[in-house]
Amino acid sequence: xxxxxxxxxxxxxxxxxxxxxxxxxxxxxxxxxxxxxxxxxxxxxxxxxxxxxxxxxxxxxxxxxxxxxxxxxxxxxxxxxxxxxxxxxxxxxxxxxxxxxxxxxxxxxxxxxxxxxxxxxxxxxxxxxxxxxxxxxxxxxxxxxxxxxxxxxxxxxx
Amino acid sequence: xxxxxxxxxxxxxxxxxxxxxxxxxxxxxxxxxxxxxxxxxxxxxxxxxxxxxxxxxxxxxxxxxxxxxxxxxxxxxxxxxxxxxxxxxxxxxxxxxxxxxxxxxxxxxxxxxxxxxxxxxxxxxxxxxxxxxxxxxxxxxxxxxxxxxxxxxxxxxx
DNA sequence: CTCCTTGCAAATGATTTGCAAAAAC
DNA sequence: GTTTTTGCAAATCATTTGCAAGGAG
Numbered sequence: 001x002x003x004x005x006x007x008x009x010x011x012x013x014x015x016x017x018x019x020x021x022x023x024x025x026x027x028x029x030x031x032x033x034x035x036x037x038x039x040x041x042x043x044x045x046x047x048x049x050x051x052x053x054x055x056x057x058x059x060x061x062x063x064x065x066x067x068x069x070x071x072x073x074x075x076x077x078x079x080x081x082x083x084x085x086x087x088x089x090x091x092x093x094x095x096x097x098x099x100x101x102x103x104x105x106x107x108x109x110x111x112x113x114x115x116x117x118x119x120x121x122x123x124x125x126x127x128x129x130x131x132x133x134x135x136x137x138x139x140x141x142x143x144x145x146x147x148x149x150x151x152x153x154x155x156x157x158x
Numbered sequence: 159x160x161x162x163x164x165x166x167x168x169x170x171x172x173x174x175x176x177x178x179x180x181x182x183x184x185x186x187x188x189x190x191x192x193x194x195x196x197x198x199x200x201x202x203x204x205x206x207x208x209x210x211x212x213x214x215x216x217x218x219x220x221x222x223x224x225x226x227x228x229x230x231x232x233x234x235x236x237x238x239x240x241x242x243x244x245x246x247x248x249x250x251x252x253x254x255x256x257x258x259x260x261x262x263x264x265x266x267x268x269x270x271x272x273x274x275x276x277x278x279x280x281x282x283x284x285x286x287x288x289x290x291x292x293x294x295x296x297x298x299x300x301x302x303x304x305x306x307x308x309x310x311x312x313x314x315x316x
Numbered sequence: 317c318t319c320c321t322t323g324c325a326a327a328t329g330a331t332t333t334g335c336a337a338a339a340a341c
Numbered sequence: 342g343t344t345t346t347t348g349c350a351a352a353t354c355a356t357t358t359g360c361a362a363g364g365a366g
Contacts, residue, residue: 017346106364
């Protein structure tokens with residue numbers, strides 16, 4: 001370890017500049033765990049109302065290029081940003097939208113299989129597993145809690 | 159089986175109407191495997207140029223409500239639509255964007271674990287696993303093809 | 317003939333871009 | 342002082358909605 005890993009150092013090594021906005025965005029991402037650009041913006045604006053959402057987008061892109069944060073697609077809507085050190089698999093309930101987290105080792109065996117069988121290296125932290133959380137399972141389907149294959153066919157008649 | 163499974167029958171049972179557009183959209187989804195609304199639209203317009211993309215969006219929504227197609231989020235951009243009968247897990251390469259498919263049983267053990275440990279029922283077909291495909295692995299990283307878990311952890315102390 | 321469905325145009329929501337002013341080095 | 346960064350407004354892209362005309366049953 002001889003490399004400067006501070007945000008300031010990382011920026012300076014590339015001829016980029018340290019600004020309060022960049023620190024605030026990074027802090028917000030750290031704080032929120034996995035948040036959309038808009039959530040990050042709201043958090044930042046709680047401290048510095050003048051910061052524009054444009055800057056948040058630009059800064060998130062930049063921090064990702066620097067390898068300081070990463071984004072994952074949790075399902076239907078916006079990408080969410082978090083830090084590499086929070087390595088976990090996201091479990092998104094597509095009924096209530098809740099995001100659970102599971103240890104990446106959950107996918108260890110799967111990862112090995114895709115690598116050896118198809119040469120595909122999984123990035124577990126970028127994955128969002130979709131399904132139905134415990135609460136919604138009970139709420140919608142009190143006794144079919146052991147079947148993982150039957151599609152539910154939602155109703156939508158006028 | 160006594161239930162009419164044709165699109166026309168499914169529609170009629172709910173008081174909805176069969177139209178050429180709906181058949182075309184369904185054919186396009188079947189044909190394309192997993193396609194974004196825009197790709198479906200392009201395919202449909204190859205046959206019927208007058209069909210509006212609005213209709214494609216509306217029809218995809220409808221077909222999904224009917225349980226005829228489903229959508230999955232494959233990563234960065236648009237959702238993609240496919241058929242329930244093609245039950246597979248998507249493996250998306252976030253380097254080249256290629257989409258591979260794996261049998262859903264790949265996630266069987268994971269599914270059992272999330273269900274018993276967290277009460278979370280996975281929907282394997284809705285899942286997109288992200289990572290690096292064999293081609294891109296070799297292209298970028300010719301000899302590190304056996305590591306699926308060691309992170310480089312960027313630091314940033316307050 | 318009666319409602320459902322479509323096409324169009326305009327509304328919306330999220331993200332990006334151009335540019336001059338402000339800030340960092 | 343020079344170059345990067347920011348804020349704002351306008352542009353863009355994807356998706357949705359209102360409404361009148363067109364089509365299915």
